Amino acid sequence: MTDFRKLPDLASRAVGGAVVAASDEFFAAKENLVAAAEPAPRDDFGHKGKEYDGWETRRRRSPGHDWAIVRLGLPGIVAGVVVDTAFFTGNYPPRAVVEGAAVEGHPTVGELEKADWQPLLPLSDLAGDTANAFAVDSDRRITHVRLAIHPDGGVARLRVHGTALPDPRLLDAGPFDLAALENGALVTGVSDEFYGRPTQLIAPGLARSMGEGWETRRRRGDGNDWVEVALACEGVVTLAELDTTWFIGNAPGTASVTGLTAEGEVTLLPRTRLQPDTRHRFVLPSAPGVSRVRLDVFPDGGMARLRLWGRPTAAGRAALGRRWFEALPDVQALEVLGSIGVPPSDAGRLVGARPVTGAVPEAVARLLDGPATYGA
Numbered sequence: 001m002t003d004f005r006k007l008p009d010l011a012s013r014a015v016g017g018a019v020v021a022a023s024d025e026f027f028a029a030k031e032n033l034v035a036a037a038e039p040a041p042r043d044d045f046g047h048k049g050k051e052y053d054g055w056e057t058r059r060r061r062s063p064g065h066d067w068a069i070v071r072l073g074l075p076g077i078v079a080g081v082v083v084d085t086a087f088f089t090g091n092y093p094p095r096a097v098v099e100g101a102a103v104e105g106h107p108t109v110g111e112l113e114k115a116d117w118q119p120l121l122p123l124s125d126l127a128g129d130t131a132n133a134f135a136v137d138s139d140r141r142i143t144h145v146r147l148a149i150h151p152d153g154g155v156a157r158l159r160v161h162g163t164a165l166p167d168p169r170l171l172d173a174g175p176f177d178l179a180a181l182e183n184g185a186l187v188t189g190v191s192d193e194f195y196g197r198p199t200q201l202i203a204p205g206l207a208r209s210m211g212e213g214w215e216t217r218r219r220r221g222d223g224n225d226w227v228e229v230a231l232a233c234e235g236v237v238t239l240a241e242l243d244t245t246w247f248i249g250n251a252p253g254t255a256s257v258t259g260l261t262a263e264g265e266v267t268l269l270p271r272t273r274l275q276p277d278t279r280h281r282f283v284l285p286s287a288p289g290v291s292r293v294r295l296d297v298f299p300d301g302g303m304a305r306l307r308l309w310g311r312p313t314a315a316g317r318a319a320l321g322r323r324w325f326e327a328l329p330d331v332q333a334l335e336v337l338g339s340i341g342v343p344p345s346d347a348g349r350l351v352g353a354r355p356v357t358g359a360v361p362e363a364v365a366r367l368l369d370g371p372a373t374y375g376a
Contacts, residue, residue, distance in 0.1 A: 010164060
């Protein structure tokens with residue numbers, strides 16, 4: 001994918017992102033940085049001056065710079081960042097830095113300040129009233145980012161685009177949504193997205209309006225509309241949820257779900273009638289594992305959410321676990337191995353030898369490849 005901005009925003013409040021700390025937010029609240037909506041102009045003046053839809057610090061009168069720490073809603077690998085200074089014209093920061101860190105669990109602000117922060121974007125020039133976009137070359141999974149502005153000023157939004165990479169230890173607890181954005185699924189193709197982005201189909205939570213789903217224009221010719229999703233990993237889908245909530249006069253008449261494999265197509269849900277404004281759930285018959293699916297809607301229309309509940313295949317879980325482990329920064333990888341009882345010397349050799357091949361201790365095999373209960 002050439003335009004990283006087509007990838008999900010891993011930091012958005014819409015997927016669970018949050019600004020957990022900032023050095024200063026005198027003029028405008030830090031929480032605005034990750035708001036899902038695009039920044040809007042504000043003409044009001046308050047007790048502290050002109051109000052802005054963004055984060056703005058006071059004028060710095062001493063050496064140093066301001067910063068904000070963002071917890072990603074979707075931990076993953078960053079492909080690019082956008083430091084948007086919309087409507088900040090005489091008060092935007094001239095330069096900025098973005099760093100990333102990977103931290104286990106739910107760290108405090110103090111713990112985050114001591115984290116192993118690694119550069120994602122070096123000190124770079126910014127323009128005012130501009131969505132300043134920067135590609136990032138990284139192959140490491142991160143859980144937090146830190147935006148440093150030099151020396152001070154206002155930023156409307158921080159977008160952190162990339163690919164979600166879930167912690168497989170959490171997925172081992174039970175069936176999970178193979179098509180969820182937060183689990184690493186990704187929209188890879190779509191016939192039409194005139195009214196609503198298809199990525200919203202696999203976003204967390206329920207849609208709160210028709211604008212939070214996927215909707216095509218009215219089809220005037222033959223054929224039908226569709227969207228293709230790469231699943232979190234190869235898995236067996238056992239329950240499909242096709243949610244047309246909010247779509248009343250523009251829901252598809254029927255829909256089908258097809259699994260895509262290297263050998264060809266597998267019907268998961270045959271063409272089935274849908275109702276408007278309804279959360280449909282279909283228990284699926286036994287089918288082989290698939291790594292991609294295509295949702296076909298006939299002939300067109302809108303849908304709020306697509307959920308595909310199931311379990312990984314043994315190969316899918318192993319691929320996911322190893323991809324996750326390879327992407328962990330060294331410090332976190334050592335911490336993960338230590339948490340399962342691997343001696344520090346052995347852990348150091350495993351981390352230094354990544355990608356891991358050959359025989360490994362049983363505890364490490366369970367971590368990387370998953371429990372033996374996963375089927376083929």
